[in-house]
Amino acid sequence: MSPLSGYLLLSAFLFSIGLAGALTRRNAILVLIGIELMLNAANLNFIAFWRYGPHPEALTGVMFAIFSISVAAAEAAVGLSIILAVYRHSRTTNLDQLNSMKG
Amino acid sequence: MTISFLLLAAITIIGTAAAMSLKNLVHCVLALSLGLVGLAALYMQLGAQFVGFTQILVYVGAVAILAAFVIMMTRSANPTLTNAASSFRASGPLIAVLVFAVLAWATISGTSAQPILTAAPEGSVGQIGTALMHRFVLPLEVIGLLLTAALIGAGILAMDEHRGTQHRGKQ
Numbered sequence: 102m103s104p105l106s107g108y109l110l111l112s113a114f115l116f117s118i119g120l121a122g123a124l125t126r127r128n129a130i131l132v133l134i135g136i137e138l139m140l141n142a143a144n145l146n147f148i149a150f151w152r153y154g155p156h157p158e159a160l161t162g163v164m165f166a167i168f169s170i171s172v173a174a175a176e177a178a179v180g181l182s183i184i185l186a187v188y189r190h191s192r193t194t195n196l197d198q199l200n201s202m203k204g
Numbered sequence: 205m206t207i208s209f210l211l212l213a214a215i216t217i218i219g220t221a222a223a224m225s226l227k228n229l230v231h232c233v234l235a236l237s238l239g240l241v242g243l244a245a246l247y248m249q250l251g252a253q254f255v256g257f258t259q260i261l262v263y264v265g266a267v268a269i270l271a272a273f274v275i276m277m278t279r280s281a282n283p284t285l286t287n288a289a290s291s292f293r294a295s296g297p298l299i300a301v302l303v304f305a306v307l308a309w310a311t312i313s314g315t316s317a318q319p320i321l322t323a324a325p326e327g328s329v330g331q332i333g334t335a336l337m338h339r340f341v342l343p344l345e346v347i348g349l350l351l352t353a354a355l356i357g358a359g360i361l362a363m364d365e366h367r368g369t370q371h372r373g374k375q
Contacts, residue, residue, distance in 0.1 A: 104209070106311050108250070111213045113307035115220060115243075117300040122224030124296030130229065130275055134236055137267065138220055141243055144255075152250040157325030160335050164343075166247075166255045167332075170262050171347045175354035177267045181274045182362035188278040189364070 108149035116142035129187070129194045133180045140173045208249060216242035229275045237268045254329050 119138030126132055144166045151162020188194050219239025223232045240263040247256035336344050 104206075107209060107213075108246075109311040110308055111216070111246075113304055113311060114217060116307065117304035118217070118220050118224055120303055121297050121300035124299060125293055126224065128229060130271055130278070131224070131232060134232070134271060135224060137263075138224070138236075138239075141240070141263075144259075145243065145246065148247050148250050148252050148255060151252070151327075152325060157327070160327060160332060163252050163255055163327055163332060164335065164340050166252070167258060168343055168347055170255070170258055171351060174262050174267060175351055177270065178358040179354050179361065181270055182358040185274055185277065185362045194278050 103153075105149055105153040108145060112142045112145040112149070115139075115145065127196050129184045129196055129199075130181070132196065133177065133184070137173060137177060140169065140176075144169050209246075212242050212245050212249065215239070216246065230272060233268050233272045233275060236271075237264050240264050240268065251325060252327050254327070254332050 116139050119135040119142065121135075122138065123132045123135030126135065147162045147166045147169065151157055151160075151166075154162065184194060187199065191199060193199065216239050219235050219237075219242055222235035223239055226232045226235060240259065244256040244259040244264075247253075247259060
């Protein structure tokens with residue numbers, strides 16, 4: 102097995118862990134963390150393909166990973182503040198109880 | 205497939221799997237930090253030192269701490285409710301296993317014939333800075349705009365909306 106497929110398998114496993122967590126956990130914060138894990142798996146793919154790809158001097162994979170990390174940070178900040186606002190409104194972060202959008 | 209890769213992969217998998225399966229939410233965030241540090245070390249092993257340090261700064265330093273703060277601020281009065289059975293409890297892991305099987309099959313059958321480049325590419329911080337200022341200057345500006353909007357939006361969303369009306373009522 103080549104090193105690239107090792108990294109790709111690890112990335113696929115990370116994605117599956119994040120997906121399982123996002124689907125099964127009922128706390129909104131943990132669902133957000135699961136989504137972050139899936140984004141991180143994509144970042145690992147970018148870096149692995151940059152390292153073992155044909156044109157590493159163009160730095161495309163590194164740039165993709167840096168911009169993806171920035172977008173993920175913005176997403177986490179906005180998502181966590183939405184969770185905070187929802188908690189202030191309905192006093193729970195359990196997604197099974199948040200089944201109504203009306204106040 | 206070196207020993208360092210296997211070690212870092214084990215740290216990452218243990219950390220993230222614990223983050224998604226532990227019952228205590230604060231323990232989940234701590235395990236998540238461990239997994240993200242392992243991932244940053246993997247980036248550094250791949251030759252992307254700058255991305256590894258950015259990962260530690262942004263994820264371990266900011267996102268995990270922010271998640272820990274939100275967990276402590278939204279500590280539920282009834283913690284047993286957060287682990288109640290849900291409709292995806294049985295099918296969620298099954299879907300994840302199926303997705304992993306498809307991805308692993310595609311990886312193993314797709315990349316086996318490709319040649320392996322042995323020379324490590326150059327990705328120094330200076331080169332990244334030059335590329336950010338020349339070729340990627342427009343995406344850099346867009347990201348700056350996005351982060352500013354996210355900063356303002358997160359502040360407005362997290363602000364207590366009733367506090368302003370109370371102050372106005374007092375006046």
